[in-house]
Amino acid sequence: MSEEFFIQGNEACAKGAITAGCRFFAGYPITPSTEVAETLARDLPKVGGSFVQMEDEIGSAGAIIGGSWGGAKSMTATSGPGISLMQENIGYAFMTETPIVIVDVQRGSPSTAQPTMAAQGDMMQARWGSHGDYEPIALSPSSVQEFFDFTIRAFNLSEEYRVPVFVMADEVIGHMREKIVVSDDIEIVARKRPESSDNYLPFENIENGTTPMPAFGDGFNIHVTGLTHDERGYPDTNDPETHDKLIQRICDKILNNKDKICSVQSKNCEDADVVIVSYGAPVRSVVEAVNKTDKKVGYIKIDTPWPFPDEQIKQLCKNASDVLVVEMNLGQMYYEVERVLKDSNVHLLGKIGGLLPTPDEILDEIDKIGGN
Amino acid sequence: MKTEIRIGGFGGQGVILAGIILGKSACLFDGKEAVQTQSYGPEARGGASKCEVVIGDSQIDYPKVQSPDIFVAMSNEALTKYIVDLKDNGTLIVDPGTTDVSDVQDFIDEHNIKVFEAPATKTANDDIGLKIVANIVMVGAITKITEVISKEAAIKAIEASVPKGTEEKNIKAFEAGYNLI
Numbered sequence: 091m092s093e094e095f096f097i098q099g100n101e102a103c104a105k106g107a108i109t110a111g112c113r114f115f116a117g118y119p120i121t122p123s124t125e126v127a128e129t130l131a132r133d134l135p136k137v138g139g140s141f142v143q144m145e146d147e148i149g150s151a152g153a154i155i156g157g158s159w160g161g162a163k164s165m166t167a168t169s170g171p172g173i174s175l176m177q178e179n180i181g182y183a184f185m186t187e188t189p190i191v192i193v194d195v196q197r198g199s200p201s202t203a204q205p206t207m208a209a210q211g212d213m214m215q216a217r218w219g220s221h222g223d224y225e226p227i228a229l230s231p232s233s234v235q236e237f238f239d240f241t242i243r244a245f246n247l248s249e250e251y252r253v254p255v256f257v258m259a260d261e262v263i264g265h266m267r268e269k270i271v272v273s274d275d276i277e278i279v280a281r282k283r284p285e286s287s288d289n290y291l292p293f294e295n296i297e298n299g300t301t302p303m304p305a306f307g308d309g310f311n312i313h314v315t316g317l318t319h320d321e322r323g324y325p326d327t328n329d330p331e332t333h334d335k336l337i338q339r340i341c342d343k344i345l346n347n348k349d350k351i352c353s354v355q356s357k358n359c360e361d362a363d364v365v366i367v368s369y370g371a372p373v374r375s376v377v378e379a380v381n382k383t384d385k386k387v388g389y390i391k392i393d394t395p396w397p398f399p400d401e402q403i404k405q406l407c408k409n410a411s412d413v414l415v416v417e418m419n420l421g422q423m424y425y426e427v428e429r430v431l432k433d434s435n436v437h438l439l440g441k442i443g444g445l446l447p448t449p450d451e452i453l454d455e456i457d458k459i460g461g462n
Numbered sequence: 463m464k465t466e467i468r469i470g471g472f473g474g475q476g477v478i479l480a481g482i483i484l485g486k487s488a489c490l491f492d493g494k495e496a497v498q499t500q501s502y503g504p505e506a507r508g509g510a511s512k513c514e515v516v517i518g519d520s521q522i523d524y525p526k527v528q529s530p531d532i533f534v535a536m537s538n539e540a541l542t543k544y545i546v547d548l549k550d551n552g553t554l555i556v557d558p559g560t561t562d563v564s565d566v567q568d569f570i571d572e573h574n575i576k577v578f579e580a581p582a583t584k585t586a587n588d589d590i591g592l593k594i595v596a597n598i599v600m601v602g603a604i605t606k607i608t609e610v611i612s613k614e615a616a617i618k619a620i621e622a623s624v625p626k627g628t629e630e631k632n633i634k635a636f637e638a639g640y641n642l643i
Binding site for chain 1 (some may be wrong): 482485486490495496497498499500501523525526527
């Protein structure tokens with residue numbers, strides 16, 4: 091059985107969150123993400139969940155970390171200015187291996203720039219926004235259906251790996267309305283909880299993996315800190331080996347599972363002269379451009395910008411003479427593609443100002459590159 | 463086959479809800495595909511407001527309207543600002559109470575535009591006694607003139623979209639708009 095809705099991306103995100111089991115939202119409303127908060131303020135209490143409008147964004151990030159350690163799947167939603175303000179606590183969540191979902195509906199930036207216009211300027215902030223070494227997961231939806239699906243996947247991945255997961259949407263996808271189909275058979279990952287406190291280590295050094303996580307109040311004596319900690323969670327800040335082991339594991343649990351996490355979609359790449367790489371809303375323009383042209387052009391749609399799908403990009407671009415990255419910034423994921431395809435001609439169509447690149451603008455760029 | 467529709471007016475007139483109803487009718491009740499997008503200023507009311515809907519038989523990739531087949535103007539500012547994008551032989555629907563078609567007569571002549579006048583605001587006021595249903599009156603007129611959605615689908619979509627308890631007034635507004643032409 092399934093149900094159909096004609097709703098906004100932001101509403102689909104909220105619906106996805108509730109479907110995934112989110113029962114706590116703390117946030118500070120900001121255009122163009124506000125409808126996520128608005129919908130959850132109305133709908134969370136109906137399923138026994140809680141909504142808190144916080145005093146600011148850093149408080150919002152702190153509250154969802156607390157919500158998660160309290161046992162509830164927790165989320166916030168914001169835009170670029172809010173993501174900037176959350177970074178300190180986002181780093182804390184990576185260090186404490188706290189599963190949270192952070193939705194960023196990107197708008198014109200930097201600073202407060204263009205509240206009602208679309209952009210993809212926060213991609214590197216999702217990757218490197220907080221200080222130190224860590225490996226985030228980020229998903230970029232290109233349709234209202236994907237905003238629903240990817241929000242659910244974000245919760246599943248965050249629980250699976252005990253890691254903050256970003257849903258990097260944009261104003262176009264957040265505000266546009268489309269049909270979504272909601273099946274009643276959706277896979278939801280439940281949090282792994284420890285069965286007994288005997289020999290339980292909340293930060294156990296398990297290769298490529300994570301330990302089950304208790305909730306405050308379950309009766310486990312544990313310590314949660316942003317300081318470098320041992321497997322029990324106790325600060326151990328001067329032993330180089332403790333730090334090295336901890337941070338390596340926090341990174342490796344993502345990097346060594348990339349084949350399970352990374353996802354791309356592609357078309358016509360095998361015999362394409364030019365392969366277009368994009369993610370989020372611009373994918374819509376790319377698909378139309380590729381369907382419109384007689385030239386040998388294929389495309390790759392990146393579902394998971396982080397961790398970056400190196401292997402898939404390499405494989406799909408191996409026959410192309412040129413690669414064109416289309417994104418709504420002046421070059422962010424472009425440099426990742428360039429890093430992976432060292433020997434190829436990688437071009438950038440970076441559009442800022444708030445409007446989607448049009449299919450014709452993309453085809454003009456293909457002409458310039460000289461695709462046949 | 464794709465039909466691009468743009469509705470322009472000022473904030474508070476409900477042009478976005480009008481677009482949502484068109485999209486919902488097509489998607490959920492006519493078995494088609496539709497995407498609705500919008501742009502608006504930071505003001506809640508009074509600023510320019512624009513709503514766009516693309517309706518098609520198959521998946522819609524690029525979601526924005528590039529050159530509308532149908533342009534509905536509910537304010538003179540929207541009429542004069544957006545008329546230039548309208549396709550040759552396109553359809554223009556205006557509310558004569560809030561627009562002055564003579565301002566764009568040259569464009570209409572040059573591009574062979576089919577013009578329809580639907581006095582939505584006056585009909586809403588006089589027939590329904592509620593100025594705020596002018597957008598729904600306009601949906602009725604759009605449905606009749608363009609046949610881009612079916613009447614049955616429109617009625618179901620209105621029932622599913624308007625606040626509970628106001629369905630009857632809104633259906634009445636739709637019928638009044640449908641019968642204007």
